[in-house]
Amino acid sequence: MVSTQLIQVAVFLAAAAIAAPLGRFFRMGAVLGYLAAGVVIGPYILGPLYQLNNVESILQFGEFGVVLLLFVIGLELRPIRLWAMRSAIFGLGTAQLVATSLVLAAIGLALGLNFGQALFIGLGLSLSSTAFALQVLEEKGEINTRHGRLAFSVLLFQDLAAIPLIALVPLFAAGGSEQPAMDLRAGVLAIVTIIGVIVAGRFLLSRLYRIIAATGVREAMTASALLTVVGVALVMEAAGLSAALGSFIAGALLADSEYRHQIEADIAPFEGLLLAVFFIAIGMSIDLGIVVAEPLKLIAIVIGLVAIKAVILYALGRWWGLKSEPARRLGLAISQGGEFAFVLFAAGVGAHVIGQHLADLLVLAVTLSMAATPLLLLTDETIFRALEPEKPEYEVPPEGDQHIIVAGFGRFGQIVARVLRARRIPFTALDSNVEQVDFVKRFGSRIYYGDAGRLDILRAAGADKARAFVLAIDDVDASLRVAEMVRKHFPDLPVYARARDRIHVHKLMDLGVEIIERETFLSALELTHRLLRGFGLSEPEAKRLLATFKRQDEKRLYDDYKYYTDLEKVRANAKTAAVELEELFARDVEELKLPEEEPALVGAERRDGRRSAGSPRKDG
Template sequence: MTEAQLIQVTVFLAAAAIAAPLGRFLRIGAVLGYLAAGVVIGPYVLGPLYALEHVEEVLKFGEFGVVLLLFVIGLELRPIRLWSMRSAIFGLGAAQLVLTALVLAAIGLVFGLTLAQALFIGLALSLSSTAFALQVLEEKGELTTRHGRLAFSVLLFQDLAAIPLIALAPLFALGGEEPSMDFRSAGLAILTIAAVIVVGRFLLKRLYQLVAAMGVREAMTATALLTVVGVALLMEEVGLSAALGSFIAGALLADSEYRHQIEADIAPFEGLLLAVFFMAVGMSIDLSVLVARPVALVLIVALLIAVKFAVLYGLGSWWGLKSAPARRLAIVLSQGGEFAFVLFSVGLFEGVIGRDVASLLTLAVTLSMAATPLLLLADDMFIRMRTSTVPDYEMPPEAEQHVIIAGFGRFGQIVARVLRARHIPFTALDTSSAQVDFVKRYGATIYFGDAGRIDILRAAGAEKATSFVLAIRDVEDSLRIAEMVRKNFPDLPIYARARDRTHVHKLMDLGVTIIEREMFLAALDLTGKLLRGLGLKPKEAKTLIETFKRHDQERLFNEYEDYTDEEKMRANALTAAVELQELFARDIEALEDGSSSDET
């Protein structure tokens, strides 16, 4: 390594070491800190001082951080959960891309572009930045929320769609020839994906078992990196996305007992390379274009963000998100993406767009990325202003050998009253300040706190607690808290309340096994009284209720593996109805036989 290269590495490491802490100290986020650092060390400011004026190579190298990020995210997604997201990936993802492209193309036509140019630019700008969106979601702890999962679904569809868009770019060329369909390449790509899945399913886990048996930690790290690099090279060789390949490899290892070790080994490399990528994006901001055409640039960025925000907010609301989560989804995906850089390069080469347009749009995409953390900061301020009357969360006193109750509504209060009657200590947490104030007036010990925050859980003594009662009614909050407790306090037993069967199955996905549906027992008790009121003997009514309860509980757990498959669930429901009728018939027959023998 030459002295000049060592200086460049030193500058990058110094910038990375300073940018992230400074960004978080200023509350602008690590991503925006990296971008600002990239501008400072880029070719238009300090770059010439240490002979770094070309950033394409740095950007290409930094993109490997995105590949590692997708691999780590794949490790967090079990294949069954990924399959359950298919409607969001191909429904919401496709709708976003098509609607955004059409609206942007219409705006392009208004500004004098040809139909081919407008469609090409609209499709390119409809793609969002996987690296930016996922990083800011992870940084803010929103990746596991519903809007975070929907954002990931949209990004995954965009990654899938980017490949054919790049291949079909010559179709938009002015006077260009239509490319012939290369069935050989398409077939090779499909076979490659199938090969990765088969190898990952049957060989990767055995490989990691063998490496782990050797007891050499460096070998495990090297194997993890080799997996990512090997899959990335293979995918790029057949013209596919390296990020997509690494995500598939990660998802195939999600059920492995070594996934936590793999994730821990990969994390430092992922963090550093993502920092390089974000700094390279900052370095690529062409300040000369910014000075020459500021009005046009600001207009393009504003229109891009506004259109994507409007489309995503509307789709998010249509998909069932409330206003605040839909707004977060729209902001997180409102920027242009990395694939836009590639598409503009291909479009320039094929003659679809001119060099001036390509430079202007490339800078607009970069600035839209930089705007994302700022827009999220503004949204955070807006949320704080709307909830300014709500006090900060209380920190409960440390305790031990106690029960933590998350959610102090009707369900949680019943649990607490029984525990108090038996003099069993508990700490109750609730996020409704009005509920906390109301309950405190009656002498109950309750704290205003979010059980999904690790600092509050630790303050509540989760490490020393004997049990955790999850009495939250909202499904998304319940799953978020369950995942947080499972991840940070794996030995703490969770007793969970569930709204319905799907909620039960999703809690089971997170490893929660002690679950009670909130209305189930009350409905059975009332039905038993109804049967006795209709004239059935108490013993017969009790048998019918117990038979139904036993059958329904067995069915609930037997359906777990198929709960994401609607067709199988419908078939299971029909089969279960027939089985239940047969069980009832046998029980009634047994009761009648018993009555006859008693009479004789």
């Protein structure tokens, strides 16, 4: 007979395997896919078919995914970086918690709740979902943006604040409570536990991993990483503190460890799978009975909660220096309720602060607000892209004479322009990114908003009188379009081009561009030169090896150009070139046994008669 537990595991794995791809396919995100899967396999739809009977235990198991998530986040945050974020964590985080709680409490008082209940609910709903928000921000690629970092700061402060809030629940009971919220002994125990975890982690964890790594048993490293998280979680919970906070502290203490990347790689699969279980369990916990019985009340709570938090966060983001769009994204990303609300409201029922029905209603509202987050972010992207105001008309640059035109004013073009400006060589810079133009102008640079691929813009910039044209545009298609325009209408204007890769070089050569530099080629060679010197090679030996590589790479670049559209021939040539390069290096090693002065190397390069490999010239 097939085990019921095995069937339940199979259902969960199937839900996780199907939900995430479907969610991303429909541009809703994996998290919303997990929530929807949870509703489908939950107790109201498919649950009875496979004898599902304890959603609460599944949710508790899934919460370990949140613990692992915060451990991995801690690994990414070195203590010095965490200290640098202190103003955002305690400044913006405090402002959000206080403002949101007071507004929600005021609404609760207006609806007839007593002060203790209103403030308790306001504080509970002011907390956002760390796991949910960070997962959505990561999916959107916004976790490392400024508003993503501010969102993390607010979420971290909320996690810190949730600990005393849970401990102080009895104080919110009507008429107070005879049970002290947290006596002196418990408070001292909490502080000692946190300090103990920090001290032990600081002095013991790295040494422990060093010993385990010396054994060479990879499974032991994985088990040790998981044991670290579980052990710290047990210690923190035994002291009445948050397991998630403990795991975050443990991760932060290992952020400077040489084993950080190995630990993160070992933890990642478990973190992803358990987070999926957590989100599926949240979907399963949605009480469809309340949805059917009180839909209007539920919708009003969800809309009110999300709108109030989003507006407050938007205002705080603007106050903190964000522009309108990132402030709006900040507001929407953490406008939902959080998983700590589940714990807080359950404790509130036990302390007779709120009734069971109200707690169920609020928990369901929090769950639905989580589900609304990816939809709101997707709607924001769709609507505001459609309503994005038209870009202003291109500027008309002044006519120049004997000057240089720089097309593309990103990192590459800016370096060129800075050198020209230092030498007082006149130049006109063009860029089609209006935000970039506005930003650079604030620093006094001569840059104009214009598309260098338009003939009228080029003529207005004095391309017919310019001494040179620097093609520094990053986008390959735009670069080729501009190059074609310049070579066609200004054939005598020298073009100095930046290329992204070898194929880009070949396509520019097709258009007649002769002076080309691959954007990472010379910097890679310079870094390799330093690497060889650091490895112990002498200066002449390092230079000779790199010069050999440059000559061989240039030869291969010209050979590839003859048939660069034939991928099979390019691959075959690459294999031949690799063998030839290896032979050249081996020959160099033999030659370097004899004393040879560096000037002889320079002379050899000149006799070779070729340019730098980064500056190919079209044959014929």
